[in-house]
Amino acid sequence: MASIVFYFEVHQPRRLKWFWPDSVRNENVENLEKFYYDDDENKKIFEKVAKKCYWPTNKILLGLIDKFKNQNKRFKIAFSITGTWLEQCEKYDKDLIETFKLMAESGCVEFLDETYYHSLSGLFADKSEFREQIKLHRDAMKEILNFSPKVFRNTELLYNNEIAKEVENLGYAGIFTEGIERILNGKSPNFIYGAKSGDSNKSNLAVFLKNYKLSDDIAFRFSWRNWNEFPLTADKYAGWLSASEGDVINLCMDYETFGEHQWEETGIFEFLKFLPDEILKHENMDFLTPNDAIERYKGTNQKEDNIIDVPWDKTISWADAERDHSAWLGNHNQLLCFSEVQRIAYLIDKISDEAAKLKFKKIWRYLLTSDHYHYMSTKNIADQEIHNYFSNRTNAYDAAVNLMSIISDLKEKILIQLLNEATYQKEKIKQEKETLEAEQRKEAYMRSRIFKM
Structure with missing residues (x-):
C-alpha cells in the first residue's frame, strides 16, 4: 500500500522597509523595528493571502476532515507554521488561528517543528542559534496549538548530515528534505530513509523525501497551459499516485499554492475538494501523517542501503533547479x-x-x-x-x-x-x-x- 503524506508550509516573512542609515542615526534600540520592518506592507500582504488562500483552504480541509472522520481511511495532513507567520496572524487575523486549532483537535493533522524565524541558522558553523530557534518554535506550538511536534522540517528543506545530527540529538523522530536524484543513487523517493549519523550509519532519525515531480505538478504546473498534461484533474492525479511504487509518497508544497500561487480561477480549490475521494477510490492508497508513517513503516530506515548521506558541501534544499543552498x-x-x-x-x-x-x-x-x-x-x-x-x-x-x-x-x-x-x-x-x-x-x-x- 502507498500512503500519501500531504505536507504544507505556512509562512510569511517580516519584510524590510527601504532603509537609509541617516534616517535613524540617533535612534535607540527601542525604536529600530519601526525603521527596519515594513509592517504596513506585511499587514497588507497577510490580509490579501488570508482572503485568497488561508481562509478558503482551511474551510475545505476542515470539511474534508469531517467528511472522512468516521471512515476506515481518514483524510490526514501535516503543516509546518513559522513563528513569523504566527506573529502576523495574531496581529492581523486572530480568528484564523482558531481554524488551525480545530485541525489540531481533530487528530487528523500533525504539526511539524522548524526554526521559529524560518532562518538559515542551520547553515551556521555554530549550531547554538539553530537549537535556540527550534526551542522557540516548539514552545510556540505548545502554547498556541497545544501540540508537541515529533517530526522536523528545516527552512526550505535545507538538509545535510550536520543538520540531521542536530535534529536527532534534539529528540525528533523524523525530518523532511528534498528527494533529489543525486542523493538516491537510482532509488525511489517513496520510502522512509535513514540519516547518516557521524561516522556511523546507525541513526534512528527517519528521513522523508519529497516527491518533487508529483508535488510540483500541483504547486507549479497545475495552471500551465503549455504542459502536456494540462488540465490536471483529481482523478488523473490520483491515478498517477496509485501507479507509483513505494511505501510513502510525500507531497510537499507551500500552503499558498492554493488560491495565491494558483488562483481560484484555475480550479485549484475544486481539485483539492475532490482529490481525497479520488485517492481513496484506490484500495492501495491511504493518507497518513508523518508520525503515523514512521510507526507503520518503522525499520525500513535502518537498512544499510537506505541511508541518506549529504555532506555539508553537498547541502540540498527544495529550491530552484539546483536544489542546493545557492538560492x-x-x-x-x-x-x-x-x-x-x-x-x-x-x-x-x-x-x-x-x-x-x-x-x-x-x-x-x-x-x-x-x-x-x-x-x-x-x-x-x-x-x-x-x-x-x-x-x-x-x-x-x-x-x-x-x-x-x-x-x-x-x-x-x-x-x-x-x-x-x-x-x-x-x-x-x-x-x-x-x-x-x-x-x-x-x-x-x-x-x-x-x-x-
Whole structure:
C-alpha cells in the first residue's frame, strides 16, 4: 500500500522597509523595528493571502476532515507554521488561528517543528542559534496549538548530515528534505530513509523525501497551459499516485499554492475538494501523517542501503533547479550579508544590559529569515521569475543594498551600546576607586588621631 503524506508550509516573512542609515542615526534600540520592518506592507500582504488562500483552504480541509472522520481511511495532513507567520496572524487575523486549532483537535493533522524565524541558522558553523530557534518554535506550538511536534522540517528543506545530527540529538523522530536524484543513487523517493549519523550509519532519525515531480505538478504546473498534461484533474492525479511504487509518497508544497500561487480561477480549490475521494477510490492508497508513517513503516530506515548521506558541501534544499543552498548563498552579495549577520551574534552576546540584549537579538533574528537572501538571488530566467515573484524589491541588487544597510546600521547600534556600557563601567570603576581611596584616607586620618592621643 502507498500512503500519501500531504505536507504544507505556512509562512510569511517580516519584510524590510527601504532603509537609509541617516534616517535613524540617533535612534535607540527601542525604536529600530519601526525603521527596519515594513509592517504596513506585511499587514497588507497577510490580509490579501488570508482572503485568497488561508481562509478558503482551511474551510475545505476542515470539511474534508469531517467528511472522512468516521471512515476506515481518514483524510490526514501535516503543516509546518513559522513563528513569523504566527506573529502576523495574531496581529492581523486572530480568528484564523482558531481554524488551525480545530485541525489540531481533530487528530487528523500533525504539526511539524522548524526554526521559529524560518532562518538559515542551520547553515551556521555554530549550531547554538539553530537549537535556540527550534526551542522557540516548539514552545510556540505548545502554547498556541497545544501540540508537541515529533517530526522536523528545516527552512526550505535545507538538509545535510550536520543538520540531521542536530535534529536527532534534539529528540525528533523524523525530518523532511528534498528527494533529489543525486542523493538516491537510482532509488525511489517513496520510502522512509535513514540519516547518516557521524561516522556511523546507525541513526534512528527517519528521513522523508519529497516527491518533487508529483508535488510540483500541483504547486507549479497545475495552471500551465503549455504542459502536456494540462488540465490536471483529481482523478488523473490520483491515478498517477496509485501507479507509483513505494511505501510513502510525500507531497510537499507551500500552503499558498492554493488560491495565491494558483488562483481560484484555475480550479485549484475544486481539485483539492475532490482529490481525497479520488485517492481513496484506490484500495492501495491511504493518507497518513508523518508520525503515523514512521510507526507503520518503522525499520525500513535502518537498512544499510537506505541511508541518506549529504555532506555539508553537498547541502540540498527544495529550491530552484539546483536544489542546493545557492538560492540563498549563491552570489557574493548573499554570502557577504550572511557572513556579516553571523558576526553580529558575537557582539550581541557581549551586551551586559539583559533588556537591551533581548531587544537587539529579536531584531537580529528577523534578519536571518531566508526570504531576505532569496530576494538577492541572481539566477537563470526561469528560477529568477520565482525569486522576483516573492520579492518586495524591484531587483536583486536593491534587495542586497537594503539588507546590508540594515545589517550595518544594527551593527553600529550594537557597538554604540557596547561603548556606552564600557564607558559606564569605566566611570563606575573610577567612582568606586575614588570612594575607596576616600575611605582609605579617612581611615588613615582616624588612625593617626588615635595614635596622637
